[in-house]
Amino acid sequence: MKKLSDDELSVDDLIGLGGHSARKSYYPALQQKVVELEAERNRYKWLFENAFHGIFQADTRGRIQKANAALARICATESAEQLEEGLYFAALLQGGEEEFHSIRESLLTEGPLYLYETRIRQSDGRLIDVSMNLLLRPDDDDPIIEGFVADITRRMEMQNRVLADNEALEQRVRERTAELTTLNSRLFEEIAEREQAEREMARARDVAETANLSKDKYLAAASHDLLQPMNAARLLVSALRERELPTYEGDLVERVHLALSGAEHLLSDLLDISKLDQNAVKPDYQAFSVRQLLFNLEAEFQPIAEEAGIELKFRAPDVAVLSDMRLLSRILRNLIGNAIRYTDQGRVLVALRKRRGELLIEVWDTGQGIPEEKRQEIFKEFQQLGRRPGRNGGVGLGLAIVERIARVLDYTIRVDSIENQGSRFSFQVPVSDQDVPVRSFMAGVQTESGLEGTDILVIDNEPEVLVSMKALLDGWGCRVTTAAGVEQALEALEGPPSIILADYHLDDDATGTAAVEALREHFRSVLPAAILTADRSSEIRRLLRELELPVLNKPVKPSKLRALIQHLAESQPLPRA
Structure with a gap:
């Protein structure tokens, strides 16, 4: 068999289809595969190129x-x-x-x-x-x-931009952190300075509070020590006023009386302002009849109003209120005194009306009125609308005291006024449901003493007060025994006195209440007694109320003292149980 060269070999020969019969049998399938391979090659070529x-x-x-x-x-x-x-x-x-x-x-x-x-x-x-x-x-x-x-150039640019932004952000964070660190350091320094300032303020506050306590103690002592000699002087002058004196000497005594009254009012106002500013005044709430309060105020201001040619009227229902009687009385006393002082002619009306569970208290006058721009200034210290010729004009503390007391009692003072027509001061006080009887020794004031032969024991540790009290009471026809304490009183007394008038603070820490109790125990009788004191604290008033002992604050006004003695003289001593 002849051997074929490479040039003579065909595709058919290579894949075994050299024979006619073989080609006839496999060629269609092979041709299909070739077409598929070519299509696949073209697809991959297209993908490669595109x-x-x-x-x-x-x-x-x-x-x-x-x-x-x-x-x-x-x-x-x-x-x-x-x-x-x-x-x-x-x-x-x-x-x-x-x-x-x-x-x-x-x-x-x-x-x-x-x-x-x-x-x-x-x-x-x-x-x-x-x-x-x-x-x-x-x-x-x-x-x-x-x-x-x-x-990936764009991606890297974006990444680099993000990195740059992150770096910038981190830099800003570092800068901001540094700023915050600096601010925190400053804040810590400020906090430290503030804490130091607070410590210094606390020390200053402690010093101030200590000073205030010392001031309060000093004021308490000063009020007693200052009012005691003034009380003696007032009593001596009052004793002289009730005696027949030559015209010139009588005029001098009257001038001394006016000077002492002015000094007493000024001293009393200054002490009250100081106590109110120191928050040393605490209200002592109790139920009492407003008529009892008005009886006292009427007896005090009616002579003053008559002397000024002013008609003074009081209108009040028979109702009890819940308040501090002394503080409420001080508000009304200052308002009435101001109304009389600033009214040239006409009248002053004190009207009380019950309204929705409260008592509306109004003080009307027909005086000069208050300009609108000054209605807040009048409540400041030493503020006056003008001196009133011929009258005791005060120093401008009356309404300042009213405003402070009203604040203590949680009252709101309202002012309504028309210039050259008059003013109205008003506030409201809670009404009490209790039925409180009227008990006021001021209701029985008489022009004649009616005290002749009354045995009165006066206990006080100030010799000047004892002398002045004896001079005044002798002028009223009383038989007076004076003593500095219980032992001296028992030595001087031949029998039980009709009335005991005792100062509260005595020597050696003794008290007038203890002296009254000792004398009642000695004589086995509840002797009528009252306390005369310059101590105006709430604690003392509360104690005396519990002991049912009447009290008069020094300097004692002779009219009030005489009314008190008349009231006590009507009380019969009770056997000691």
């Missing part, structure tokens, strides 16, 4: 054998053929031959490289960032390096 990522093939020396259009676009060349014309892969790498040898060594020893990031040089020399997947495909003669290249 792929988004760059694709290339190179030998192990790095010479590019095949490249697609995407790689040409990435390398900024006109066509893929330019890359295939003897271009080496190392020429594209930023690291050149050294980087290519490292890649090849990794492929030969370790296998494929995935997501290998590097930079390649475009045709114009510009470097761009790429990510490559590289693998080594075996071949009969020489392995083939196949690479897939993706341009």
Whole structure:
């Protein structure tokens, strides 16, 4: 059989279809396979040429054998053929031959490289960032390096921008942190300074409170020590006023009486202002009849109003209120006194009306009125609308005391006024449900003493007060015994006195209440007694009320003292139980 040369061999011969019968049997199927292979080849060729990522093939020396259009676009060349014309892969790498040898060594020893990031040089020399997947495909003669290249320049720019932004943000954070650290340091310094200031303020407050306590103690002592001699002087002058004196001497005594009255009012006002400003005045709430209060005020101010030519009227229902009787009385006393002082002619009306569980108290006058711009100023210290000729104008503390007492009692003082027509001061007081009887020794004031022959024991540790009290009471026809304490009183007395008038603070820490109790115990009788004191504290008033002992504050006004003695003289001594 003749041997065919290679040139004489056909495809049919190679695949065993050289015979006619064989070709007839297998050719259609084979032809179909060839068509499918061609279509597959064309599909892969289309994918290769139109792929988004760059694709290339190179030998192990790095010479590019095949490249697609995407790689040409990435390398900024006109066509893929330019890359295939003897271009080496190392020429594209930023690291050149050294980087290519490292890649090849990794492929030969370790296998494929995935997501290998590097930079390649475009045709114009510009470097761009790429990510490559590289693998080594075996071949009969020489392995083939196949690479897939993706341009990540935008991603790297964004990444670098993000890194730059992060760095800028971190820088801002560092700067802000530094600022906050500085601010915190300043804040800590301010806090430390504030704490130091608070400590200093606390020390200053403690010093001030200590000073206030000392001041309160001093004022308490001063009020007693100052009012005691003034009380003695007032009593002596009152005793002189009730005697027949030559005209000139009588005029001098009257002038001394007015001077002492002014000094007494000023001293009393200053002490009250000081106590109110020191929060030393605590209200002592109790139920009492308003008529009882008005009886006392009417007896006190009616002579003053008559002397000034002013008609003074009181209108009040028979009702009890819940308040501090002394403080409420002081408010009304100051308001009535002001109304009389600033009224040239006409009348002053004190009207009380029950309204929705409260008692509306009003003080009307027909005086000069108060300009609207001054209605707040009048409640300040030493503020006066003008001196009243011929009258005791005071020093401008009356309404300041009213405002402070109202604040203590939680009352609101309202002012309504029309210039040249008059004014109205009003406030409201809670009504009490208790039925309180009217008990007022001021109701029985008489022009004649009616005290002749009344045995009165006066106990006081001030000799001047004892002398002045004896002079005044002797003038009223009383039989007076004076003593500095219980023992001296018992030595001087021949029998039980009709009335005991005792100062509260005596020598050696003794008290007038203890002296009254000792004398009642000695004589086995509840002798009528009253306490005369310069101590105006709430504690003393509460104690005396509990002991049911009447009290008069020094300096004692003779009219009130005489009314008190008349009231006590009507009381019959009761046997001691």
